[in-house]
Amino acid sequence: MYVSHLECPKCRATYASEQITQLCRCGAPLLVRYDLARVKTVMNKEDLLTRPADLWRYRELLPVRQERNRICLGEGMTPLLALKRLGPEVGLPRLFMKDEGIIPTGTFKARGAAVGVSRAKELGIETLAMPTNGNAGAAWAVYCAAAGIKAVIVMPEDAPPIPRGECAIAGAALYLVDGLISDAGKIVARAVAEYGWFDASTLKEPYRIEGKKTMGLEIAEQFGWQLPEVILYPTGGGVGIIGIYKALRELEALGWISGKFPRLVAVQATGCAPIVEAWQQKKSESQFWANAATLAFGITVPKALGDFLVLDAIYKTDGCAVAVEDEDILRAEAMLASREGTFVCPEGAATLSAAIQLAESGWIKPEEKVVLLNTGSGLKYPETVVSRPPLLGPEDHLPPLGV
Numbered sequence: 524m525y526v527s528h529l530e531c532p533k534c535r536a537t538y539a540s541e542q543i544t545q546l547c548r549c550g551a552p553l554l555v556r557y558d559l560a561r562v563k564t565v566m567n568k569e570d571l572l573t574r575p576a577d578l579w580r581y582r583e584l585l586p587v588r589q590e591r592n593r594i595c596l597g598e599g600m601t602p603l604l605a606l607k608r609l610g611p612e613v614g615l616p617r618l619f620m621k622d623e624g625i626i627p628t629g630t631f632k633a634r635g636a637a638v639g640v641s642r643a644k645e646l647g648i649e650t651l652a653m654p655t656n657g658n659a660g661a662a663w664a665v666y667c668a669a670a671g672i673k674a675v676i677v678m679p680e681d682a683p684p685i686p687r688g689e690c691a692i693a694g695a696a697l698y699l700v701d702g703l704i705s706d707a708g709k710i711v712a713r714a715v716a717e718y719g720w721f722d723a724s725t726l727k728e729p730y731r732i733e734g735k736k737t738m739g740l741e742i743a744e745q746f747g748w749q750l751p752e753v754i755l756y757p758t759g760g761g762v763g764i765i766g767i768y769k770a771l772r773e774l775e776a777l778g779w780i781s782g783k784f785p786r787l788v789a790v791q792a793t794g795c796a797p798i799v800e801a802w803q804q805k806k807s808e809s810q811f812w813a814n815a816a817t818l819a820f821g822i823t824v825p826k827a828l829g830d831f832l833v834l835d836a837i838y839k840t841d842g843c844a845v846a847v848e849d850e851d852i853l854r855a856e857a858m859l860a861s862r863e864g865t866f867v868c869p870e871g872a873a874t875l876s877a878a879i880q881l882a883e884s885g886w887i888k889p890e891e892k893v894v895l896l897n898t899g900s901g902l903k904y905p906e907t908v909v910s911r912p913p914l915l916g917p918e919d920h921l922p923p924l925g926v
């Protein structure tokens with residue numbers, strides 16, 4: 524393993540990585556640092572060609588020491604689809620979508636869970652607790668089951684129902700809260716203080732981000748190390764966007780990529796857009812968003828612990844932050860399904876609405892290569908589609924199709 528230490532991006536304090544660590548003393552999240560000079564001497568990008576198509580192919584850039592601690596359910600190396608019908612239609616002929624909908628548990632949360640749970644197992648953690656908007660809880664519950672770790676999951680009562688079933692069948696202790704993810708977080712914090720459980724809340728442990736980082740590694744590898752101009756990401760806690768930026772920095776240090784980074788775009792819903800507001804005001808941190816509500820439930824995060832890292836990634840890459848309306852999200856979801864055959868989650872669909880907005884305003888140019896990150900499958904959100912097909916009797920004839 525090539526981890527050198529943990530580092531605080533705010534006060535620069537450093538910590539040893541072989542002990543159980545949560546936040547920095549100053550309250551900021553910790554980031555995993557690697558001895559990249561040594562990685563450079565032991566690994567070439569060509570080595571990847573013969574490795575299995577899961578995220579452990581990047582093991583030198585991941586924090587798990589022993590192979591026996593790796594929990595792998597086949598996560599990673601998701602398709603990068605060229606949107607050949609939809610792209611030209613919305614004025615972006617070089618539009619791509621990285622589709623996380625086919626990963627275990629149906630969302631990209633499997634990446635953070637695979638690495639976070641594997642590392643928790645390696646550090647000897649027996650019980651962990653986490654607040655969630657649903658999908659992360661489901662992913663951590665199943666990976667904890669595979670690792671033999673007890674998971675305690677707290678999610679809003681209004682969260683979509685399918686992840687509840689995933690938590691339950693995997694044997695997690697599941698609780699619903701009459702409130703938002705921020706309220707679930709407070710309940711978890713009290714339990715952690717009382718029982719000494721490990722707190723696996725977003726960014727309160729350093730390893731989930733390492734799993735999500737692999738989306739950035741894959742995008743670079745799948746494009747043959749020639750980066751796209753723009754990546755749009757549906758941003759709640761922001762771990763994905765922070766992870767993608769971290770991946771790009773590490774690849775640059777290894778000398779595997781060069782030149783200008785993709786402009787990173789944080790996409791939020793108008794009903795919960797703290798990062799967009801902070802970016803518009805050129806702030807380095809966001810304000811708590813009151814009365815947060817959007818049907819893209821995964822991005823209903825009123826105040827993210829890593830907001831300053833999300834904003835830093837946007838500023839450093841000349842990116843931006845965009846809010847989209849719920850009705851445009853539903854329209855985008857239908858466009859992706861009917862033109863490209865992909866049934867995406869509302870969070871992923873939000874990135875298409877944002878790309879359309881940015882193409883119309885001229886912020887994205889037609890010749891630019893653009894990647895939408897679809898973070899999950901629409902199959903986890905059956906309530907976003909209304910279908911009322913006509914009911915036939917066994918002797919009925921079908922009418923001709925309308926023209």
Ligand SMILES: Cc1ncc(COP(=O)(O)O)c(C=O)c1O
Pocket residue numbers: 630632656657658659725757758759760761762763764820821822868870871898899
């Ligand atoms: C489907 C989906 N997309 C996006 C997000 C936001 O993730 P992040 O914390 O990386 O911003 C979530 C979080 O719950 C989610 O479930």
Ligand SMILES: [Zn+2]
Pocket residue numbers: 531532533534535536547548549550551
């Ligand atoms: Zn610190």
